[in-house]
Amino acid sequence: MDDIDAMFSHLLGEIDNLSESLMSAADPAEVDCASHTENRFSFGFTDLNESLNELEDQDLDALVADLGSKLNPQELFTHEQNSSLTDNRTAPATMTRQSEPAAALPSLPNTAKSSRSEPQTKADKIKLALEKLREAKVRKLIVKVLMSDSSSKTLMVDERQTVRELLDQLFEKTHCDQGLGWSMCETNPDLQTERIFEDHEYLVEPLSTWTRHSENKIYFVSRPQKYVMFTDPQLFYMWKKKKACLSGINEDTKQLLIKEHFGGSTVIVPDLEGTLYLKEDGKKGWKPRYFVLRASGIYFVPKGKTKSSSDLVSFVHFEKVNIYTTDNYKQKYRAPTNFCFMLKHPCIQKESDYIKYLCCDDEHTLLVWVNSIRIAKYGSVLYKNYQAAVKRTSTLQTLHCAAHKDRSNSPQTGPSASKTTNVEDPQEPPPNFKPPPPPEHVQV
Incomplete structure (x- = not known):
């Protein structure tokens, strides 16, 4: 280890010497010019506020103006739209990355506000400069x-926005029924998979794992199974009973199950277990194994062993994997049925030996396993998402109903309400007037 440290220190020294030699070889005039144009506002980032206070007023004004010119949202939005169109000509894509990972773009409300009232005091200027610098570090x-x-709908998304916020934007854009099942889903045509983005996720993070020419797409669709563990909790916590008994559960029993399993300090994961078909690594065959769900992951019973906890073998842990439903795996991988799901790291975008493929006998079993894994992976966060979605949906529907009621009760206004009909008025047709039929060659 001492030798390695010595070699590493020597390597760092060589890099420093190389950097100094390259800097000294550059044209002094060119270096001075570049430093004058690009580093006119040089201040330490150890204490940014103090550094900004040390600037003269004219330098601070120039800094704010310079940041404002570089962080023009309209220019960047136009540039990104053009880039998106260019990429779509070469390969279908639903996402356009910025040319620079930390491309600068201020939020529109802050920009509009600053354009209406220019900062007057030095403190206001410093505050504005800090806001713009903070915005410059946000990925969009x-x-x-x-x-x-x-x-389709086009959205500008930054790394601070959750899926819940984007769903609210899409509600406003699409005027849909705003039900609990509406979701943003990621599809991968190479793997033939789909995944529902959870409401608490920050959308930029999973999209950053896509390759530039990825064929992945994002859909805004209704998925009633999104919160089925709260609308029908008996399917997960009373799964051992017959389906006929589960369908007769009343609402009070459902609420009691939710309170019992989600209302405490920790979420109780369904004690799910059963036989699933496992696709063997690197092979086309599927073999049945007995799997058991736990809070930390999925375990299976080895051949010839019992179902006791001491004999269980870990199959996969949930920390670094997401769950995906699949499409037509009976044809793609010769699965026993088309009711399959996979577990993989989000960075894996192509076929890999690190993907876990599992197959269920029927659609009901698939529904129970997929959503039980979501409960185990996200725990209480999933319940908070559901409560926020219920509250938000109820509020939006109330506002929508109130607005509709106001429109229906309000008296008619405008020219048609205030103007009286006058036959002598050339602009007003008589009461029994019927317009002539359009010519045959004109499409109406």
């Missing part, structure tokens, strides 16, 4: 979200 993406009717 232009995302095209596809709808179920083949239309």
